Structure formats: structure tokens, C-alpha cells
Amino acid sequence: MTAPHDVPGVHTVIGLDAGIANLRDADHLIRHLMGSLGLPTGTIACTHLIRTDAHRGTAVSLALPDAHVAEVTWAHLADLAGPTESAVLGEREYGPDHAARTAALAAKEHAHRQGGRAVVYPGADRLTGIVTVTDVLALTAIDRITVVGQPSTDGQGPDPATPVLTRDHVRPEWRNGQLTLALVPAPGGALAPFEVPNPTPCCADHA
Numbered sequence: 001m002t003a004p005h006d007v008p009g010v011h012t013v014i015g016l017d018a019g020i021a022n023l024r025d026a027d028h029l030i031r032h033l034m035g036s037l038g039l040p041t042g043t044i045a046c047t048h049l050i051r052t053d054a055h056r057g058t059a060v061s062l063a064l065p066d067a068h069v070a071e072v073t074w075a076h077l078a079d080l081a082g083p084t085e086s087a088v089l090g091e092r093e094y095g096p097d098h099a100a101r102t103a104a105l106a107a108k109e110h111a112h113r114q115g116g117r118a119v120v121y122p123g124a125d126r127l128t129g130i131v132t133v134t135d136v137l138a139l140t141a142i143d144r145i146t147v148v149g150q151p152s153t154d155g156q157g158p159d160p161a162t163p164v165l166t167r168d169h170v171r172p173e174w175r176n177g178q179l180t181l182a183l184v185p186a187p188g189g190a191l192a193p194f195e196v197p198n199p200t201p202c203c204a205d206h207a
Helices: 023-036 067-080 097-111 133-139 201-206
Strands: 013-020 044-051 056-063 086-089 092-094 117-120 130-132 144-147 163-165 173-175 178-186 190-193
Touching: 013 023, 013 067, 013 097, 023 044, 023 056, 023 117, 044 097, 056 097, 067 086, 086 097, 092 097, 117 173, 130 133, 133 144, 133 163
Parallel strands: 144 178, 163 190
Antiparallel strands: 013 056, 013 086, 044 056, 044 117, 086 092, 130 163, 173 178, 178 190
């Protein structure tokens, strides 16, 4: 998938710091925002691990399809924000300064496609059960697939027919301008996402 998931620029990417420490809670926040804000299907929502001298935590970024949607989302976020939450859109910000700086880092990484772990992206809902490498690239916003420990030859990735055991948990990352999915070898010659669900499905069933 190409043009539909292009990010026009910083004025359509919102960075948000809600004081979250881990990826699991950040994933939950993104799901909550998608529903409560009514965000459209073209949205790409990412988590960002922020490690600076002043702050260590996990921020969130929302890349909206166009400037109008970004403005509407910004207004709704400002209405819902708590006293410790900060957000940034372009040159605008609200909330505590230290959190706003963290939100700005997340927005910048996403806008420049140099960082961010995508939780919501076009086609993500199609990555359930077992799919093929071809399916991943053809049906979603993911641009590139790599296999950990197996450098690609001449820029080529794994065999397009290789099955991918999604575990219903597929989190690509922005790397050098491309939404990239890292996979690892799995039983039976298949591949699986490098990131494992947390908690694992077994643990979740017993929770």
C-alpha cells in the first residue's frame, strides 16, 4: 500500500505524553483514543520509547490523514486532557513543559518516519491468524519486511509465499522512512513477528 498512508508533514502528526511507562499501557491508550475520538481508518498511531536525561517513559503519536482531521482531533484532545497530560501539534502545545517536550519528540520521530512502533495502521486488522509475506505487504501499510539474523540479499526480503504466524499482534516500526516489520524464524519454516504479545495469549486467558 503506497499513497494512502503517506504523512504530509508535522501539521498532521500529534504527539501525546500521558505519563505512561510501558508499551502495554500505551497500546491500551491508543485503542481508547481511536474509539473516544472517532479517528478514521487512515490514522497511523505509534508508541515511542523516550529516554532523555529529564524523562523516561512511553509517548504516543497520531498521524492523521489530513490537516482538517488533525485540527478536529487536536480540539477534542484538549477538551479531554488531564492536568498531567501534554500534547503537541506543529508549534502548538498544552500541558506541563517537560511532558510537552516528550510529546514533541514523539511527533518529530513520526513525522520524519525515523521512529515509532505502529499499533494502528491501514490494514492492521487483516493481520490475524496465518498470512503470507505477500499478504502483509499487499494488504497493509507495511513497506518492508526483514528477518532478524538473516540479512537480505540485493535488498530482497523473505520468500513472498512464506507463512507468517501473526499471533494477532503485529507491530511494525518506522525505519529510514519505511514502515518495517521485523520477523523471526518460527516452526515449520514459517516466520513470526519479533515482538511477542504481552501478556501472551495463554497468560491472558488465565487472567
